[in-house]
Amino acid sequence: MSTLVNITSKEQFSSLLTSSAIVVADFYADWCGPCKAIAPAYEQLARQLTRPNRITFTKINVDQQQDIAKAYGVTAMPTFIVFERGRPASTVRGADPRKLNEVVQKLASEAGKAESTGEGASGGSSVSGGIGWLGASVPKGYSDITDQVEPKGLELLNRDSAFAQPRTLFDTSKPSALSGGKAKEGSTAADWVESDTDEQLMLYVAFQSRLKIHSLHVTSLPPADGEEDERPMQPKTIHVYANRSQVLGFDEAEDIPPVQTVTINPEDWDKQTGTAKVELRFVKFQSVNSLVLFFADGDGNSEKLRVDRIRIMGEAGEKREMGKLEKIGDEVGE
Incomplete structure (x- = not known):
């Protein structure tokens, strides 16, 4: 079962930025060759690192969600934007799986440390949300x-x-x-x-x-x-x-x-x-x-x-x- 979330509206994307500490967005187009080339690597990264309410991987079709693409200055595909607590933290332009992996792994590592030593360490079932x-x-x-x-x-x-x-x-x-x-x-x-x-x-x-x-x-x-x-x-x-x-x-x-x-x-x-x-x-x-x-x-x-x-x-x-x-x-x- 795919762990990728296909974005179909601005409201859905805004909701994810609120509920998940880290959101990775893949801005792509169906006609984009490099987008298709990097898709398997992106899917593998999503399977490895997705964590409910902590790390969420999304795909955004720029032709169908032009308002979202415009809001974040996306002009070329593929563009990957990593959001941390609702704000853009890193951007990777082009089909560069090594760079994308490096950026996402770093943020995932930081999120893991925060989860183990931050709010959750203070006791009980308290959790830190988006x-x-x-x-x-x-x-x-x-x-x-x-x-x-x-x-x-x-x-x-x-x-x-x-x-x-x-x-x-x-x-x-x-x-x-x-x-x-x-x-x-x-x-x-x-x-x-x-x-x-x-x-x-x-x-x-x-x-x-x-x-x-x-x-x-x-x-x-x-x-x-x-x-x-x-x-x-x-x-x-x-x-x-x-x-x-x-x-x-x-x-x-x-x-x-x-x-x-x-x-x-x-x-x-x-x-x-x-x-x-x-x-x-x-x-x-x-x-x-x-x-x-x-x-x-x-x-x-x-x-x-x-x-x-x-x-x-x-x-x-x-x-x-x-x-x-x-x-x-x-x-x-x-």
């Missing part, structure tokens, strides 16, 4: 599309201002609670959010494109010490709303049926990463430009709720128009 830390594995057939969050379209109600800003929830860095550093609660170093007057939080998230959302990864790492009724809790019940133009008030949310309500049980939390996978009804989240997440309660008796990170899994679609974003005060991202 654009940063992940607390759980990416579901098969989907990608981490958290980078589609529009930072200026975030709003969090009942947030304790002594803790982090809402955008920290979607930060690509590993939570400090997993790195041995214990930021004092209420200090400027805190990289998580907590509720204020009670255990509820209301989060509004706008996106830069229309998404198909498969699941959410919610990370919550409350401290193990302290009185149980004073420690912040992990979320338990989350009401999910889609395509709202603005955040919902708490009273308002009680009168509006959510698209889905999910319950996170104690056994759902990964003991090493403090992350729970929240699977959504995929058919209900096929064309999503915003989400409202109503964290209704937590697992315990405290009046505080804590959330460290949220990752979004699914598929990214077409970019939203500027006008639509401007209605809610946002700007188009990258």
Whole structure:
């Protein structure tokens, strides 16, 4: 079975650049003789080095995907571009299998070292995805599309201002609670959010494109010490709303049926990463430009709720128009 991924759209390619740490792109044409000559060597390299969500080999027909070729300045075939964390790292022009092998092997070696000594070495099942830390594995057939969050379209109600800003929830860095550093609660170093007057939080998230959302990864790492009724809790019940133009008030949310309500049980939390996978009804989240997440309660008796990170899994679609974003005060991202 071939390990090569044939690119059929800009959206597919963008998604791969997000989900895979290294992407190798072979820009070719059916009429190109040198392209055909180097194809067997490229396929062999793909069989040897492909790693799920780490190293992905693709083929891009320049006649069918002219926009992609133009975006990366491809004017001659074959051209091989190696992307590292979504950005071009090396380019090989022409049918030079030795040079191509050298470039890809070097990056693969660096990726292997990072995997064995980096995030994964800090403990548990945490993994490093295409654009940063992940607390759980990416579901098969989907990608981490958290980078589609529009930072200026975030709003969090009942947030304790002594803790982090809402955008920290979607930060690509590993939570400090997993790195041995214990930021004092209420200090400027805190990289998580907590509720204020009670255990509820209301989060509004706008996106830069229309998404198909498969699941959410919610990370919550409350401290193990302290009185149980004073420690912040992990979320338990989350009401999910889609395509709202603005955040919902708490009273308002009680009168509006959510698209889905999910319950996170104690056994759902990964003991090493403090992350729970929240699977959504995929058919209900096929064309999503915003989400409202109503964290209704937590697992315990405290009046505080804590959330460290949220990752979004699914598929990214077409970019939203500027006008639509401007209605809610946002700007188009990258």
